[in-house]
């Protein structure tokens with residue numbers, strides 16, 4: 001897909017932002033396990049946080065193409081963790097914007113898009129994340145408040161979030177008993193504990209414990225017990241953006257490996273003069289161009305008909321394809337870089353550690369295949 005002149009300008013401005021505000025500090029942020037909170041404000045000043053949100057809430061309505069550009073360029077910094085935390089509002093806010101009351105939207109959305117506050121989404125529980133319909137955290141109504149008890153885990157921006165869109169059980173067992181409630185991060189009874197991870201080091205990931213946390217009834221998103229559908233729809237956008245990130249990370253690995261293969265010499269030749277190395281690079285490119293083509297195809301169809309079952313199915317399969325390409329490229333890049341690929345500081349080393357979360361988070365590979373199969377209708381792939 002070719003950028004329009006306006007999109008090309010936007011892409012250039014995000015690229016400059018990455019070069020100036022992120023790249024020089026990224027290794028230090030990764031080692032420190034977080035990035036400064038003022039990066040949200042800076043990202044908002046450039047218009048990055050607002051993409052896709054209604055203007056009445058401080059956003060900028062735009063097509064998915066623009067959001068893909070922002071994701072691709074931020075991904076070019078080479079840290080999935082930075083991307084996940086900086087853009088955690090893109091999973092926390094959409095249900096509020098789509099189904100929350102006007103009053104709730106006004107309270108929550110503008111300060112987040114302005115970069116003054118942070119939003120997160122909490123679905124996964126220690127007892128399981130894939131089987132959302134079986135979640136255990138409860139919210140019982142007491143007068144004008146819900147009282148929430150339970151536990152959430154692996155929550156991106158969980159420690160810092162000012163607003164957490166939490167999936168809770170308000171009704172019977174199963175998908176029909178789930179609601180979404182927006183919980184203020186400073187609520188009494190909410191305990192947040194940081195988690196240590198294989199990758200995504202600069203991302204804030206937390207365990208959340210809810211001990212009789214009281215939240216106003218007005219913070220419920222949409223009707224009671226209709227949260228499951230909101231959650232499923234929300235996953236689609238997340239999966240598209242994750243796929244865009246995965247393709248960019250794969251490209252970074254190919255770029256780094258190619259550059260290294262030109263400069264590194266073994267047996268009197270540069271690596272790239274060895275056929276086996278060239279073939280690895282071409283295998284990487286083969287997967288990459290296929291994933292990129294699928295990404296743009298699915299993105300265009302998602303733009304036109306977001307609920308179309310074939311599109312939703314292919315979105316799930318795209319996530320698998322793109323993250324498998326990322327895995328393939330990270331593996332080959334680290335191999336081509338040799339010992340250097342095992343050292344901290346190369347992009348390939350970090351991306352290699354970040355592959356697994358891309359294949360598990362937002363729906364694990366197996367779940368993507370199951371969902372795709374169900375969307376297509378059994379027997380009709």
Ligand SMILES: Cc1cc2nc3c(=O)[nH]c(=O)nc-3n(C[C@H](O)[C@H](O)[C@H](O)COP(=O)(O)OP(=O)(O)OC[C@H]3O[C@@H](n4cnc5c(N)ncnc54)[C@H](O)[C@@H]3O)c2cc1C
Pocket residue numbers: 120121122123124125127128129130131153154155156157197200205357360361362363364365366367
């Ligand atoms: C760094 C990080 C950040 C995250 N951020 C968030 C967040 O912000 N908000 C949030 O709610 N969650 C978040 N998650 C959680 C993530 O979405 C879940 O880890 C994911 O959905 C899988 O759930 P689980 O870990 O409980 O694995 P489980 O559901 O226990 O599944 C374990 C594995 O079993 C396999 N599996 C499961 N079911 C089936 C099946 N039916 N058939 C075959 N195989 C199956 C899959 O390979 C799966 O990976 C994050 C996770 C990580 C690691």
